[in-house]
Amino acid sequence: MRNKDELDKMIDAALATYGDPGADDLEVRVLRGVRLRLVSESKPRRLRWLACSAALAAAACVLALVFFISRPAMKPVNNAHTQQTPRDTKAVAATTPPPATPQETVPRPANAMRTRNPLPVSTQTAKAEPLPKLNVFPAPAPLDGQVEVLAFFIRQAPPNEVKELLAEQAQADAPLEVKELEIPPLEPLDEGGK
Amino acid sequence: MTSDEETGFTALVERESRFVFRVAYAVLSNVHDAEDAAQETFLKLYRNGGWRGVENERAFLARAAWRVAQDCRRRHAVSGGSKSAITESADSERELPSLSPSPEQTTLDGNRGALVHSMIDALPEDLRFPLVLSAFEELNSREIGSILAIPEGTVRTRIQRARQVLRQKLASIESRQAEVRHAQ
Numbered sequence: 001m002r003n004k005d006e007l008d009k010m011i012d013a014a015l016a017t018y019g020d021p022g023a024d025d026l027e028v029r030v031l032r033g034v035r036l037r038l039v040s041e042s043k044p045r046r047l048r049w050l051a052c053s054a055a056l057a058a059a060a061c062v063l064a065l066v067f068f069i070s071r072p073a074m075k076p077v078n079n080a081h082t083q084q085t086p087r088d089t090k091a092v093a094a095t096t097p098p099p100a101t102p103q104e105t106v107p108r109p110a111n112a113m114r115t116r117n118p119l120p121v122s123t124q125t126a127k128a129e130p131l132p133k134l135n136v137f138p139a140p141a142p143l144d145g146q147v148e149v150l151a152f153f154i155r156q157a158p159p160n161e162v163k164e165l166l167a168e169q170a171q172a173d174a175p176l177e178v179k180e181l182e183i184p185p186l187e188p189l190d191e192g193g194k
Numbered sequence: 195m196t197s198d199e200e201t202g203f204t205a206l207v208e209r210e211s212r213f214v215f216r217v218a219y220a221v222l223s224n225v226h227d228a229e230d231a232a233q234e235t236f237l238k239l240y241r242n243g244g245w246r247g248v249e250n251e252r253a254f255l256a257r258a259a260w261r262v263a264q265d266c267r268r269r270h271a272v273s274g275g276s277k278s279a280i281t282e283s284a285d286s287e288r289e290l291p292s293l294s295p296s297p298e299q300t301t302l303d304g305n306r307g308a309l310v311h312s313m314i315d316a317l318p319e320d321l322r323f324p325l326v327l328s329a330f331e332e333l334n335s336r337e338i339g340s341i342l343a344i345p346e347g348t349v350r351t352r353i354q355r356a357r358q359v360l361r362q363k364l365a366s367i368e369s370r371q372a373e374v375r376h377a378q
Contacts, residue, residue, distance in 0.1 A: 018215065018216070018329060026212060030233050031207045
């Protein structure tokens with residue numbers, strides 16, 4: 001019969017090896033298992049991120065499209081031909097008829113701006129009808145200062161002076177004729193000449 | 195995680211795998227379950243980074259492994275059907291292991307270590323857990339008490355009781371063995 005100390009030694013020895021995995025490569029297996037689990041968890045997570053980013057991009061595209069469709073037309077209507085520069089045209093106004101405006105050439109209907117279904121102003125601007133074709137193109141514009149002076153001179157000056165002026169102008173406008181250069185060949189130098 | 199931390203974590207796994215396995219085995223008493231629990235323990239540590247800057251590494255790992263192993267056991271209990279051998283032995287009659295060879299038979303085979311192991315397996319959990327954890331030199335009674343959520347004094351008492359039970363069983367087996375020899 002063993003005494004208490006011997007039994008305790010037996011118990012301690014057994015406890016020291018209790019649950020011992022032995023000499024196999026437990027560390028390698030555990031490490032491999034951890035890495036495998038990490039990889040298998042990270043794949044669906046990566047896919048989820050991809051799906052989320054793709055959905056976000058698609059939503060952004062749709063939003064941008066909706067924004068651009070509903071956006072008011074920022075392109076201003078070209079009213080250059082309808083506007084007149086305020087200018088002192090007293091001298092010319094008496095003799096020349098005022099330039100015709102599109103409103104005069106092509107009268108717009110009185111209820112052009114009225115619509116059956118009232119829409120916001122921005123939408124109306126965006127859906128404005130194209131401008132009508134002009135009878136005279138380009139639209140007559142007011143004369144500038146020099147042309148006005150010339151017209152005044154032609155109307156007031158005697159006909160002879162006008163003719164002379166026109167002749168001078170025609171002469172000045174005529175194409176220039178330039179004679180070809182004739183360069184004589186160089187003569188040989190005399191003996192002893194420098 | 196940086197490469198330095200990766201290297202540190204790999205070293206931790208290589209250094210402490212056996213320890214974590216043994217702690218998990220104390221709860222689960224099944225090699226495969228214990229290995230799964232060890233993997234899960236390290237996986238959790240990797241995810242939350244809790245292994246960095248720990249003062250008492252073994253006590254920390256023992257707590258983590260203990261919790262994971264208990265969760266494992268609970269999951270097994272919930273799933274029902276596939277109970278591990280150790281869980282079965284814990285749930286059934288505690289005095290005798292169900293799947294291990296009988297102590298007498300093991301003694302006759304001359305394998306005393308296996309005999310004591312089977313006796314430890316057969317101990318009630320409240321005695322077995324403190325006894326098995328006390329085998330790790332790094333864990334004192336206070337740390338075992340914090341792991342098991344029992345007072346330090348209770349840990350010592352249960353260890354003493356567990357040893358006493360084991361001694362009694364061993365003594366009775368040896369006396370029976372001596373009787374057999376005498377009869378022959």
